Amino acid sequence: MPFFRLAAATLTLILVLSCGPSPSGRDASPINVLEPPSLEKQEPGIVTVSKDGYNIAITQKAAYTVRGVVVGRENYHSGWNTIISPADVALCWGKLAENGTYKRLKWSQGNRWYFWHAGNDFGYNNDFVAQHSSNNHLIPATPNLAKAVRSLKEGDTVEMTGHLVDVAATKKSQNYRWNSSISTTDRGDGSCEIIYLTHLKVHGKIYQ
Numbered sequence: 001m002p003f004f005r006l007a008a009a010t011l012t013l014i015l016v017l018s019c020g021p022s023p024s025g026r027d028a029s030p031i032n033v034l035e036p037p038s039l040e041k042q043e044p045g046i047v048t049v050s051k052d053g054y055n056i057a058i059t060q061k062a063a064y065t066v067r068g069v070v071v072g073r074e075n076y077h078s079g080w081n082t083i084i085s086p087a088d089v090a091l092c093w094g095k096l097a098e099n100g101t102y103k104r105l106k107w108s109q110g111n112r113w114y115f116w117h118a119g120n121d122f123g124y125n126n127d128f129v130a131q132h133s134s135n136n137h138l139i140p141a142t143p144n145l146a147k148a149v150r151s152l153k154e155g156d157t158v159e160m161t162g163h164l165v166d167v168a169a170t171k172k173s174q175n176y177r178w179n180s181s182i183s184t185t186d187r188g189d190g191s192c193e194i195i196y197l198t199h200l201k202v203h204g205k206i207y208q
Contacts, residue, residue: 021148023205031159033097037066037184051083054171060163068093070156074109080176084139087149090114096132130187137194148200148207161199
């Protein structure tokens with residue numbers, strides 16, 4: 001009987017471990033979070049998805065790489081766009097990431113927005129925070145990347161590579177649109193980046 005208990009426990013552990021993301025490679029080089037995001041406009045490329053009665057077209061309009069510190073991750077389970085984008089990840093970079101400055105702010109997320117609150121002694125205004133942070137709606141290119149995104153935690157240093165995209169969806173007679181900003185300095189509605197994520201580096205591991 002003890003053998004069977006041990007075998008069952010081992011099998012359970014294997015199943016639990018297999019549920020996590022699998023790295024495709026390793027890269028121990030440091031991620032420079034002081035650099036601003038890089039963006040290069042491109043000829044549009046389209047990825048199509050059909051799921052749950054939705055026909056979705058994801059139009060890639062700019063190659064994009066952002067390096068930063070995770071200040072929040074929010075998983076979403078309702079809304080048509082959760083079919084392709086199960087989570088938002090808020091990042092900061094530059095002087096806001098330097099020396100842990102971001103820790104002096106209170107960060108939160110909800111309804112596909114991100115928020116911050118600063119005390120009177122913070123020393124920087126909202127424009128500074130907006131120019132050195134972003135809320136990223138992530139569309140993982142693979143199920144493995146989706147698992148990796150859900151495993152991110154506050155304080156992780158990451159490098160995300162992919163494309164800024166516009167999304168158009170139809171279901172029966174209903175039409176939906178979701179467009180990415182192509183500026184990291186704007187604020188308000190429509191200012192978030194929608195990233196078709198193809199490459200994630202975190203903790204020296206590469207996920208694709």
